[in-house]
Amino acid sequence: DAGVIQSPRHEVTEMGQEVTLRCKPISGHNSLFWYRQTMMRGLELLIYFNNNVPIDDSGMPEDRFSAKMPNASFSTLKIQPSEPRDSAVYFCASSLGGLNPNEQFFGPGTRLTVL
Amino acid sequence: AQKVTQAQTEISVVEKEDVTLDCVYETRDTTYYLFWYKQPPSGELVFLIRRNSFDEQNEISGRYSWNFQKSTSSFNFTITASQVVDSAVYFCALRGAAGNKLTFGGGTRVLVKP
Numbered sequence: 059d060a061g062v063i064q065s066p067r068h069e070v071t072e073m074g075q076e077v078t079l080r081c082k083p084i085s086g087h088n089s090l091f092w093y094r095q096t097m098m099r100g101l102e103l104l105i106y107f108n109n110n111v112p113i114d115d116s117g118m119p120e121d122r123f124s125a126k127m128p129n130a131s132f133s134t135l136k137i138q139p140s141e142p143r144d145s146a147v148y149f150c151a152s153s154l155g156g157l158n159p160n161e162q163f164f165g166p167g168t169r170l171t172v173l
Numbered sequence: 174a175q176k177v178t179q180a181q182t183e184i185s186v187v188e189k190e191d192v193t194l195d196c197v198y199e200t201r202d203t204t205y206y207l208f209w210y211k212q213p214p215s216g217e218l219v220f221l222i223r224r225n226s227f228d229e230q231n232e233i234s235g236r237y238s239w240n241f242q243k244s245t246s247s248f249n250f251t252i253t254a255s256q257v258v259d260s261a262v263y264f265c266a267l268r269g270a271a272g273n274k275l276t277f278g279g280g281t282r283v284l285v286k287p
Contacts, residue, residue: 100278100279100280101264103274103275103276106273147216153273162220166217167216
Protein backbone atom coordinates (compact mmCIF):
# COMPACT_ATOMS: atom_id res chain seq x y z
CA ASP A 59 0.00 0.00 0.00
CA ALA A 60 1.20 3.49 -0.77
CA GLY A 61 2.00 5.62 2.22
CA VAL A 62 1.58 9.35 2.46
CA ILE A 63 2.88 10.96 -0.70
CA GLN A 64 4.44 14.40 -0.73
CA SER A 65 5.73 16.49 -3.57
CA PRO A 66 8.12 17.91 -4.33
CA ARG A 67 10.74 16.19 -2.19
CA HIS A 68 13.05 19.15 -2.48
CA GLU A 69 12.31 22.76 -3.33
CA VAL A 70 14.74 25.61 -3.68
CA THR A 71 13.29 29.02 -4.31
CA GLU A 72 14.11 32.66 -3.92
CA MET A 73 12.72 34.96 -1.32
CA GLY A 74 9.40 36.43 -2.35
CA GLN A 75 8.36 33.52 -4.53
CA GLU A 76 5.23 31.48 -3.95
CA VAL A 77 5.77 27.90 -2.83
CA THR A 78 3.16 25.15 -2.94
CA LEU A 79 3.66 21.84 -1.19
CA ARG A 80 1.42 18.92 -1.96
CA CYS A 81 0.23 15.91 -0.03
CA LYS A 82 -1.78 12.81 -0.76
CA PRO A 83 -2.85 11.03 2.43
CA ILE A 84 -3.26 7.31 2.85
CA SER A 85 -6.52 6.18 1.30
CA GLY A 86 -9.24 5.90 3.91
CA HIS A 87 -7.58 8.20 6.41
CA ASN A 88 -9.76 11.14 7.32
CA SER A 89 -7.31 13.28 9.29
CA LEU A 90 -4.45 15.14 7.69
CA PHE A 91 -1.68 17.09 9.38
CA TRP A 92 1.00 19.52 8.24
CA TYR A 93 4.16 19.77 10.34
CA ARG A 94 7.31 21.81 10.05
CA GLN A 95 10.67 20.62 11.35
CA THR A 96 13.60 22.93 12.02
CA MET A 97 16.70 22.62 14.15
CA MET A 98 15.63 25.53 16.32
CA ARG A 99 12.00 24.65 16.91
CA GLY A 100 11.85 20.92 16.34
CA LEU A 101 8.61 19.41 15.04
CA GLU A 102 5.69 21.80 15.07
CA LEU A 103 2.11 21.15 14.03
CA LEU A 104 0.99 23.84 11.61
CA ILE A 105 -2.57 22.77 10.87
CA TYR A 106 -4.75 19.70 10.76
CA PHE A 107 -7.93 18.69 8.97
CA ASN A 108 -10.67 16.24 9.84
CA ASN A 109 -12.85 15.17 6.93
CA ASN A 110 -11.33 17.95 4.80
CA VAL A 111 -12.26 20.64 7.33
CA PRO A 112 -9.53 22.63 9.07
CA ILE A 113 -9.81 21.97 12.81
CA ASP A 114 -6.79 23.65 14.34
CA ASP A 115 -4.63 26.15 12.48
CA SER A 116 -3.14 27.77 15.55
CA GLY A 117 0.31 26.62 14.50
CA MET A 118 0.27 28.45 11.19
CA PRO A 119 2.98 31.07 11.70
CA GLU A 120 1.41 33.96 9.84
CA ASP A 121 -0.84 34.98 7.01
CA ARG A 122 1.77 34.09 4.46
CA PHE A 123 0.91 30.45 5.14
CA SER A 124 -2.31 28.88 3.94
CA ALA A 125 -3.51 25.29 3.63
CA LYS A 126 -6.36 23.71 1.78
CA MET A 127 -7.88 20.29 1.49
CA PRO A 128 -10.31 20.33 -1.43
CA ASN A 129 -11.00 16.60 -1.19
CA ALA A 130 -10.13 13.56 0.86
CA SER A 131 -7.11 12.66 -1.23
CA PHE A 132 -5.28 15.95 -1.64
CA SER A 133 -3.99 18.85 0.40
CA THR A 134 -1.74 21.81 -0.26
CA LEU A 135 0.34 24.06 1.93
CA LYS A 136 1.16 27.38 0.32
CA ILE A 137 3.63 30.02 1.38
CA GLN A 138 3.30 33.39 -0.32
CA PRO A 139 5.61 35.24 -0.25
CA SER A 140 8.32 32.92 0.99
CA GLU A 141 11.13 34.10 3.27
CA PRO A 142 14.49 32.53 4.19
CA ARG A 143 13.21 31.71 7.69
CA ASP A 144 10.63 29.42 6.11
CA SER A 145 13.44 27.03 5.18
CA ALA A 146 12.60 23.74 6.86
CA VAL A 147 11.39 20.23 6.23
CA TYR A 148 7.63 20.13 5.89
CA PHE A 149 5.91 16.87 6.71
CA CYS A 150 2.42 15.78 5.90
CA ALA A 151 0.84 13.01 7.99
CA SER A 152 -2.48 11.23 7.96
CA SER A 153 -4.43 9.05 10.35
CA LEU A 154 -7.78 7.48 10.96
CA GLY A 155 -9.09 10.46 12.84
CA GLY A 156 -12.09 11.44 14.87
CA LEU A 157 -12.11 10.35 18.49
CA ASN A 158 -9.77 7.44 17.93
CA PRO A 159 -6.18 8.11 19.01
CA ASN A 160 -4.73 6.38 16.02
CA GLU A 161 -1.14 6.84 15.10
CA GLN A 162 -0.20 9.32 12.42
CA PHE A 163 1.69 8.10 9.39
CA PHE A 164 4.15 10.55 7.97
CA GLY A 165 5.18 11.27 4.43
CA PRO A 166 8.84 11.57 3.42
CA GLY A 167 8.79 15.34 3.79
CA THR A 168 9.57 18.26 1.53
CA ARG A 169 12.86 20.00 2.18
CA LEU A 170 12.32 23.67 1.42
CA THR A 171 15.18 26.09 1.00
CA VAL A 172 14.39 29.76 0.53
CA LEU A 173 17.38 31.78 -0.62
CA ALA B 174 -0.90 23.16 27.96
CA GLN B 175 0.87 19.96 27.06
CA LYS B 176 4.59 19.49 27.07
CA VAL B 177 7.02 16.69 26.27
CA THR B 178 10.61 16.80 27.44
CA GLN B 179 13.38 14.61 26.15
CA ALA B 180 16.30 15.75 28.24
CA GLN B 181 18.93 13.74 26.37
CA THR B 182 19.80 15.46 23.12
CA GLU B 183 22.32 12.86 22.00
CA ILE B 184 23.43 9.42 23.16
CA SER B 185 26.38 7.54 21.75
CA VAL B 186 26.83 3.83 22.38
CA VAL B 187 28.81 0.95 21.00
CA GLU B 188 26.97 -1.80 19.21
CA LYS B 189 25.35 -4.39 21.50
CA GLU B 190 25.04 -1.96 24.37
CA ASP B 191 21.60 -1.16 25.75
CA VAL B 192 20.36 2.39 25.51
CA THR B 193 17.46 4.02 27.33
CA LEU B 194 15.77 7.18 26.11
CA ASP B 195 13.91 9.28 28.63
CA CYS B 196 10.60 10.99 28.02
CA VAL B 197 8.74 13.10 30.57
CA TYR B 198 5.40 14.65 29.78
CA GLU B 199 2.98 17.18 31.22
CA THR B 200 -0.75 17.24 30.67
CA ARG B 201 -3.88 18.11 32.60
CA ASP B 202 -5.93 15.50 30.78
CA THR B 203 -6.78 12.34 32.67
CA THR B 204 -6.95 10.43 29.41
CA TYR B 205 -4.08 10.85 27.00
CA TYR B 206 -1.93 8.93 24.56
CA LEU B 207 1.81 8.61 24.21
CA PHE B 208 3.79 7.77 21.12
CA TRP B 209 7.34 7.08 20.03
CA TYR B 210 8.58 7.77 16.53
CA LYS B 211 11.92 7.04 14.89
CA GLN B 212 13.53 9.35 12.35
CA PRO B 213 16.43 7.58 10.60
CA PRO B 214 19.02 9.51 8.59
CA SER B 215 16.82 9.21 5.51
CA GLY B 216 14.45 11.66 7.19
CA GLU B 217 11.05 9.98 7.33
CA LEU B 218 9.22 9.56 10.64
CA VAL B 219 8.38 5.98 11.51
CA PHE B 220 5.74 5.12 14.08
CA LEU B 221 6.95 2.75 16.80
CA ILE B 222 4.34 2.54 19.53
CA ARG B 223 1.21 4.07 21.03
CA ARG B 224 0.34 3.79 24.71
CA ASN B 225 -2.95 4.78 26.37
CA SER B 226 -2.85 6.48 29.75
CA PHE B 227 -5.15 3.90 31.29
CA ASP B 228 -2.88 1.03 30.31
CA GLU B 229 0.28 1.03 32.37
CA GLN B 230 1.56 -2.34 31.26
CA ASN B 231 5.02 -2.22 29.88
CA GLU B 232 5.54 -3.46 26.38
CA ILE B 233 8.27 -5.34 24.57
CA SER B 234 8.64 -5.66 20.84
CA GLY B 235 11.77 -7.49 19.82
CA ARG B 236 14.73 -5.45 21.03
CA TYR B 237 12.49 -2.51 21.90
CA SER B 238 10.76 -2.06 25.23
CA TRP B 239 8.80 0.73 26.81
CA ASN B 240 8.36 1.60 30.48
CA PHE B 241 5.30 3.71 31.25
CA GLN B 242 5.26 5.20 34.75
CA LYS B 243 2.19 7.33 35.27
CA SER B 244 3.28 8.31 38.78
CA THR B 245 6.35 10.06 37.38
CA SER B 246 4.81 11.08 34.04
CA SER B 247 7.44 9.18 32.15
CA PHE B 248 7.40 6.95 29.11
CA ASN B 249 10.92 5.67 28.60
CA PHE B 250 12.18 3.65 25.68
CA THR B 251 14.94 1.06 25.79
CA ILE B 252 16.78 -0.51 22.89
CA THR B 253 18.44 -3.74 23.93
CA ALA B 254 21.60 -4.94 22.21
CA SER B 255 21.72 -1.90 19.98
CA GLN B 256 22.68 -2.17 16.32
CA VAL B 257 24.08 0.34 13.89
CA VAL B 258 20.70 0.46 12.15
CA ASP B 259 19.21 1.85 15.35
CA SER B 260 21.09 5.10 14.74
CA ALA B 261 18.37 7.71 14.38
CA VAL B 262 16.57 10.51 16.15
CA TYR B 263 13.80 9.26 18.40
CA PHE B 264 10.80 11.41 19.27
CA CYS B 265 8.34 11.02 22.09
CA ALA B 266 4.92 12.59 21.54
CA LEU B 267 1.74 13.22 23.51
CA ARG B 268 -1.86 13.55 22.44
CA GLY B 269 -4.55 14.76 24.82
CA ALA B 270 -8.06 13.51 25.27
CA ALA B 271 -9.58 15.83 22.71
CA GLY B 272 -8.48 16.66 19.24
CA ASN B 273 -5.79 15.06 17.18
CA LYS B 274 -2.88 17.31 17.99
CA LEU B 275 0.45 15.64 18.76
CA THR B 276 2.96 17.50 20.88
CA PHE B 277 6.48 16.29 20.21
CA GLY B 278 9.53 16.33 22.40
CA GLY B 279 12.76 17.73 21.07
CA GLY B 280 14.08 14.32 20.11
CA THR B 281 17.08 12.27 21.17
CA ARG B 282 19.76 11.45 18.63
CA VAL B 283 21.11 7.93 19.09
CA LEU B 284 24.42 7.05 17.50
CA VAL B 285 25.38 3.40 17.56
CA LYS B 286 29.00 2.79 16.67
CA PRO B 287 30.21 -0.52 15.33
